[in-house]
Amino acid sequence: MGEQDDFLDRVAAVARRHGVDPGAVREVAGGVANRGFVLGEDLFLRVSRPGYEDDLHKETQVVPATRSVGVLTPAIVEYDADRQVIDAPYAVMQRVNGTEPTEVPAGLAEQLARLHQIKQSGPADLSEVEEDGWGDPWRTIEDLADRGYIDPGTATWLTGWFTRLAERVDAGGPKVLIHGDVAAHNLLAGPGNELRALIDWGDAAWAPPAMDFAKLPLTQVAALLPSYRHHAQSSDSEHELAAAILWFHLSWALAKLPAAPWPNQRHWTAPTTSRLLGLLQFFTTTPPAPWADLV
Incomplete structure (x- = not known):
């Protein structure tokens, strides 16, 4: 055998x-x-x-x-x-019967709001869950410039962009439990595109709530955000939350640039330039407020 x-x-x-x-x-x-x-x-x-x-x-x-x-x-x-x-x-x-959605399923915003109720200081025993945070995009930009991936002028522009975003982001805010991989392959939807389940919690972490929006295309995030804020009853303004989400999208896009190609993967972020080109597409198609104000 x-x-x-x-x-x-x-x-x-x-x-x-x-x-x-x-x-x-x-x-x-x-x-x-x-x-x-x-x-x-x-x-x-x-x-x-x-x-x-x-x-x-x-x-x-x-x-x-x-x-x-x-x-x-x-x-x-x-x-x-x-x-x-x-x-x-x-x-x-x-077993939950459902299919991988092709669009953001109805109910996802409410489910993320429920999840983010779980604070790091709460009573649940989640000792296996590690912390994640904002990272250091300025160091990433410096490294990309030193290695020849971006020119000095672009590095200066990107540094300024993150500096402006930092003025809108509360880096000392509370960390919550995030799923860590909110993407279509970890969602199950039923008829009518109604969310039936979030699955696969191996990337769960204590992190800023905005990080949970980093694996959805920004076009989907922009449509999801108003409902999320309603259900979360967040004290953060829409500008603050959008700035924090953009922080992760841009930071992770830049960090992925030197990675080796990873062909034949179904997730949209697998190719090394997908995130960066997704940002370009989003900001050149008249994004809704407050996103246009964040550039």
Whole structure:
């Protein structure tokens, strides 16, 4: 018996533990951190790939906390880190039927607002969740100029842009629990494009709320922001929140420039220049207020 056959036999054993006929097990393609398997009609199995074990363990802490504030995400039915059945940590979760949306699903703004209620100083035990922050875009710009990716004049212009954004951003504001990878492949939508679930919490972090908008195209963010602010009852003005979101889009776009090409990936940010060209497209198509004021 080969290694792959042995692995699939162990997956079948997990299915039987939950009363599922192994004939109703189907592997789902994709997944960087985990291999995924449909277990019948009601369950889904995620098996950690090597190097991503901590991400799956983090999810076992994050998922109950998010569900406690009403975030739509599948409950964890079983988590096994002991490698007794499969030689890797795995989690069996409720299965949510839905498809990857092609547009921002209805209800996403409210779900993000619910999630961001969870503050770092709150009572939930989320010891596995690390902090993330604003970074240092000025150093990124200096490095890009030194390495010949941008000319000195462009470096000066970009430095000034971040300096102006910094005047609008509250870098000392509270950090909240963010999903960390709010993108189409981690959203499940039903008929009518209604959001059914946020999935895959391996990138969850304590971070500024604006960071959770960094993996959606700015055209989608601009449409989402008014509803988010309404549900979040945020004290930040729309200008402040938009400036913070733009900070991450621009900073991450610049940091990606020296990266090696990563072909055949479905996410729009995978190509090295996609974010930067997305910013160019957004700001040359008459963006709504307050975005045009941020350049």
